[in-house]
Amino acid sequence: MTVKEPSYFYMKGFYYNTVEVEYMKASFVCLRPEVTLSDVQLLKAWTSDRDVTRFLNEENNISGVLNTLLSRSDIPVLTPLFNRDGRFFMLCTRDGTPVGFMRMTGGAREMEMMLAIGDKGLWGRGLGSDAIRGALSKAFFEWRVEKMIAYIHPMNVRSLRAFERNGFSAMKETPSARRYELSMNDYLQKLRAYNNAAQGA
Numbered sequence: 001m002t003v004k005e006p007s008y009f010y011m012k013g014f015y016y017n018t019v020e021v022e023y024m025k026a027s028f029v030c031l032r033p034e035v036t037l038s039d040v041q042l043l044k045a046w047t048s049d050r051d052v053t054r055f056l057n058e059e060n061n062i063s064g065v066l067n068t069l070l071s072r073s074d075i076p077v078l079t080p081l082f083n084r085d086g087r088f089f090m091l092c093t094r095d096g097t098p099v100g101f102m103r104m105t106g107g108a109r110e111m112e113m114m115l116a117i118g119d120k121g122l123w124g125r126g127l128g129s130d131a132i133r134g135a136l137s138k139a140f141f142e143w144r145v146e147k148m149i150a151y152i153h154p155m156n157v158r159s160l161r162a163f164e165r166n167g168f169s170a171m172k173e174t175p176s177a178r179r180y181e182l183s184m185n186d187y188l189q190k191l192r193a194y195n196n197a198a199q200g201a
Contacts, residue, residue, distance in 0.1 A: 029130040031089040031102060031138065035079045039090050040066055042098055046118030055153040056116060091115065091131045099127055102135060111145045129162040136166060140184045147184070151177040 044066040046052050082088035086105030090098050099122055102115035113135055117127050139145040150168065152159045153176065160178070164170075167190050168180035 028094060029099070029127050029134060030092050030094065031131065031134050032092050032096075032098075033079060033083075033087070033089055035082045035088065035090060037078065039098060040078060042118065043101060046100075046116070049118075049120070051120060052116055052118055055156040055159065056114065089135075091117070091127070093127075100131065102131055104135065104139065106145075106149075108143065108145055110147045110149060111139055111143075113139075113148055113150045123158065126162075128158065129165050132162055132166045136182070136187060140187055145184065148182050150180045152180060154178050 047066065079088075086103055089102045089104075091100035091102055092098050099119045100115060100117040102113065104114075105112050113132070115128060115131055115135075117123060117131075136148060139148055148168075150159075150163055152163060154160075154173065163180045166182070167187060168182045169186075170178050171181050172179040
């Protein structure tokens with residue numbers, strides 16, 4: 001893996017290195033806000049797969065909704081339609097290949113994150129964790145969100161591990177969902193601790 005020259009940011013009295021700090025290291029997944037017709041076709045295929053949608057908190061007929069959208073739309077970019085009730089992103093690899101999607105809803109005080117890797121051939125490769133890391137950077141440093149949350153089905157082991165690896169803590173649980181939370185303060189403390197450990201190594 002090629003390591004880029006480190007870049008530095010300043011936040012609340014301390015510097016952190018984007019190469020050394022785990023939460024800010026270079027990601028293999030980027031969050032693309034633009035949604036095109038070809039993306040919608042991919043989304044329709046992914047959401048038609050029960051394995052992909054099994055644990056998603058989405059309406060049951062999401063694939064049908066996307067199919068209707070495809071049949072009625074003749075514009076190449078559909079970004080505004082996907083951002084009416086929050087912020088929607090296509091998850092893409094570094095070469096621009098779409099591999100999944102993410103939706104974030106809420107406001108500056110609390111924002112919920114939901115994502116899925118639609119390409120099942122890429123499951124288990126850490127792409128979801130990479131996407132979460134990129135979303136946290138955007139939410140905390142660009143949008144200044146106070147707290148990020150996620151509702152994960154207790155049987156969705158991959159997602160549970162991905163959010164835990166990115167610093168989320170389980171706060172509440174029901175038979176259908178476990179609520180995970182990560183505040184900006186906790187996020188910054190983890191960055192500081194990791195940076196201090198890296199400098200002392």
